[in-house]
Amino acid sequence: MTAPGSRQLPGWGSPAMLLAFAFFGTLPLWIERVGLYRYLGVEILVWCVFALGFNLLLGYTGLPSFGHGAYFGIGAYAMGLTQFHLVANLWVGLLAAILAAAVVGGGVALFISHRRGIYFALMTIAFGQMFFFIASKWTSVTGGEDGLLDIRRLPADLGPVAFDLTSNLAMSYFAFAAFVAVTVVLWRLTHSPFGKVLRAIKQNETRMAYLGYRVVAYKWASFTLSCAVAGLAGGLFAMAQNGAYVQVMSLQWSGVVVLMTLIGGGLVSFWGPVVGTVVYFVARDLLGAYTESWLLWFGLMFMLVVMFKPEGVAGLWQDLAARRAARRRARTGALQPAAGD
Amino acid sequence: MDLLVTLGPHLLNGLALGLLFALVALGFMLVIGVMEVINLAHGSLFALGAYVAVALVSAEGGLGVAVLGPYFELPIPARFVVALLLAPVVVAGVGMVLEVCLRRTYGRDPLYGLLLTFGAALVLEELIRLVWGPTERFLPVPASITGGITVGGLIYSVYRFFASAFAVGMILLLWLFLQRTRYGALIKAGAHDSEMVRALGVNLTRLRLLVFAFGTALAAVAGIVMAPIWGVRPHVGVDAVVPAFVVIVLGGVGSFWGAVIAGLLVGLVVGVTGAFATAWSLVSMYILLILVVTVRGRGLLGKKSVLER
Numbered sequence: 231m232t233a234p235g236s237r238q239l240p241g242w243g244s245p246a247m248l249l250a251f252a253f254f255g256t257l258p259l260w261i262e263r264v265g266l267y268r269y270l271g272v273e274i275l276v277w278c279v280f281a282l283g284f285n286l287l288l289g290y291t292g293l294p295s296f297g298h299g300a301y302f303g304i305g306a307y308a309m310g311l312t313q314f315h316l317v318a319n320l321w322v323g324l325l326a327a328i329l330a331a332a333v334v335g336g337g338v339a340l341f342i343s344h345r346r347g348i349y350f351a352l353m354t355i356a357f358g359q360m361f362f363f364i365a366s367k368w369t370s371v372t373g374g375e376d377g378l379l380d381i382r383r384l385p386a387d388l389g390p391v392a393f394d395l396t397s398n399l400a401m402s403y404f405a406f407a408a409f410v411a412v413t414v415v416l417w418r419l420t421h422s423p424f425g426k427v428l429r430a431i432k433q434n435e436t437r438m439a440y441l442g443y444r445v446v447a448y449k450w451a452s453f454t455l456s457c458a459v460a461g462l463a464g465g466l467f468a469m470a471q472n473g474a475y476v477q478v479m480s481l482q483w484s485g486v487v488v489l490m491t492l493i494g495g496g497l498v499s500f501w502g503p504v505v506g507t508v509v510y511f512v513a514r515d516l517l518g519a520y521t522e523s524w525l526l527w528f529g530l531m532f533m534l535v536v537m538f539k540p541e542g543v544a545g546l547w548q549d550l551a552a553r554r555a556a557r558r559r560a561r562t563g564a565l566q567p568a569a570g571d
Numbered sequence: 572m573d574l575l576v577t578l579g580p581h582l583l584n585g586l587a588l589g590l591l592f593a594l595v596a597l598g599f600m601l602v603i604g605v606m607e608v609i610n611l612a613h614g615s616l617f618a619l620g621a622y623v624a625v626a627l628v629s630a631e632g633g634l635g636v637a638v639l640g641p642y643f644e645l646p647i648p649a650r651f652v653v654a655l656l657l658a659p660v661v662v663a664g665v666g667m668v669l670e671v672c673l674r675r676t677y678g679r680d681p682l683y684g685l686l687l688t689f690g691a692a693l694v695l696e697e698l699i700r701l702v703w704g705p706t707e708r709f710l711p712v713p714a715s716i717t718g719g720i721t722v723g724g725l726i727y728s729v730y731r732f733f734a735s736a737f738a739v740g741m742i743l744l745l746w747l748f749l750q751r752t753r754y755g756a757l758i759k760a761g762a763h764d765s766e767m768v769r770a771l772g773v774n775l776t777r778l779r780l781l782v783f784a785f786g787t788a789l790a791a792v793a794g795i796v797m798a799p800i801w802g803v804r805p806h807v808g809v810d811a812v813v814p815a816f817v818v819i820v821l822g823g824v825g826s827f828w829g830a831v832i833a834g835l836l837v838g839l840v841v842g843v844t845g846a847f848a849t850a851w852s853l854v855s856m857y858i859l860l861i862l863v864v865t866v867r868g869r870g871l872l873g874k875k876s877v878l879e880r
Contacts, residue, residue: 352816357857532689533694537675
């Protein structure tokens with residue numbers, strides 16, 4: 231686990247990244263053995279992509295958006311609409327999903343990136359709700375409450391070979407490929423000077439402005455990038471679900487991604503959103519098997535996390551690691567202070 | 572002129588809606604002011620108020636009737652008044668529990684308060700579903716304030732007159748409370764600089780608890796008055812709390828009359844849009860918000876506040 235706040239060597243990866251790739255890469259092979267199903271793996275990967283992009287905004291830049299479901303939804307609709315009205319090509323669809331969400335998100339960011347704290351959060355809610363209502367009422371384009379149905383999983387055409395994605399196994403691997411790509415890009419981004427500026431803005435926006443950084447431009451870029459990633463995730467979700475539905479754009483679903491990101495520890499770790507997404511979906515399936523009102527228990531769990539351990543699962547892990555390191559140091563009697571993590 | 576006459580009922584609808592939005596927003600704003608917390612559970616407490624009122628007024632639903640048999644022999648108007656008085660107290664109790672949970676987030680990033688109340692909103696909504704079921708419920712209204720009156724060939728709903736008048740009364744009472752009482756002064760001072768209030772020897776912990784309870788009670792009152800207009804669904808809270816956000820940002824955080832004016836503006840815009848394009852009436856308020864905030868960054872009457880950190 232690596233903390234957004236800790237010093238990093240710039241690099242392309244880490245042991246945790248290899249572990250995550252090994253876990254999700256082999257997931258389709260064993261997920262059915264542990265009593266779950268392959269589609270769940272697809273869902274987890276898609277939401278991991280969404281949450282990772284969201285955490286660029288929440289965990290790294292410190293900006294809470296409660297309307298991010300809107301950009302996820304826009305990506306899903308863009309995927310379907312290009313397929314129906316433009317050209318039935320997977321890559322064009324995904325590109326359209328990313329671009330549509332980035333353009334809309336970039337436009338919204340123009341209005342809100344000079345805002346701070348609670349004002350920022352309230353404005354993201356307002357914009358998110360606006361897109362939600364537009365999507366639910368603009369029936370001729372979005373299908374309204376019924377959603378955009380029959381979105382096909384087009385084959386992934388790589389020139390000489392083309393993969394059929396209609397099975398959930400193939401879709402798992404495709405979602406995994408997207409997850410790998412997004413992880414590597416975001417990892418590079420967050421460990422670049424750009425990422426450092428974002429973290430500094432999270433700590434003290436005013437100071438960064440006095441230091442001469444164009445804070446508003448950085449916040450704009452962070453918001454737009456996370457919207458683009460949300461759009462990609464939305465496009466993938468439209469493939470997975472064979473449709474695009476307006477529910478994901480609601481305030482509640484926008485909140486769910488915040489919940490996932492936080493519960494896993496997005497505030498202190500790059501991997502927090504991934505952990506949180508897995509926890510959320512596994513909890514949904516396990517608790518959901520016992521009780522209709524699983525969200526009640528999950529909500530209570532979430533409240534306890536915020537009250538007692540807002541750094542989430544990743545924070546607990548870091549505490550344990552720090553304690554272990556301290557004990558080892560005490561045992562070996564080493565005098566030199568521990569260097570970073 | 573003809574246009575204005577045909578718009579009449581829609582203007583009334585908008586007025587009632589706007590005043591109730593303002594009422595929700597004011598409760599919400601008290602909490603933001605003193606606690607610097609955006610209470611995302613405000614809408615769920617609004618819904619809870621409506622449900623508790625349904626339980627107190629409607630004889631359907633079993634449990635209440637079995638326990639409080641003789642109570643349900645009271646006429647509906649009496650039960651309606653009891654609900655208006657008692658349901659906010661019950662909801663304020665729930666609000667107090669939430670405030671105690673919130674104490675752990677004071678002095679930390681305001682994000683945590685926001686997230687905690689988001690979790691609370693989930694929990695409350697699921698609890699409502701669990702207790703009252705997912706289907707829509709109805710709040711019986713005394714016959715004296717139902718029905719319609721016909722003016723110039725158009726039907727005006729009597730209940731909406733009642734709702735508007737009630738909301739105006741509540742808003743004025745709240746204003747008098749804030750302007751004329753010692754506690755009102757403390758609340759305003761707490762919103763301005765809570766640490767200084769504590770330094771002057773005021774029990775800030777108790778002040779916060781009471782303000783939170785008071786704010787949630789206002790949400791519950793608005794929920795009850797809104798119930799006959801909107802119906803009572805577990806999800807109704809979101810429909811109320813999001814316009815309240817809009818009203819607050821539009822009016823300017825921390826401005827009492829800003830919230831009232833913004834509430835009226837939002838209500839009227841929603842009402843009038845509803846007359847021409849029903850489907851788009853709920854989008855109109857966001858467009859209004861974006862237009863106003865683009866020109867006036869802090870809303871209509873907003874001043875620079877501590878919340879912009």
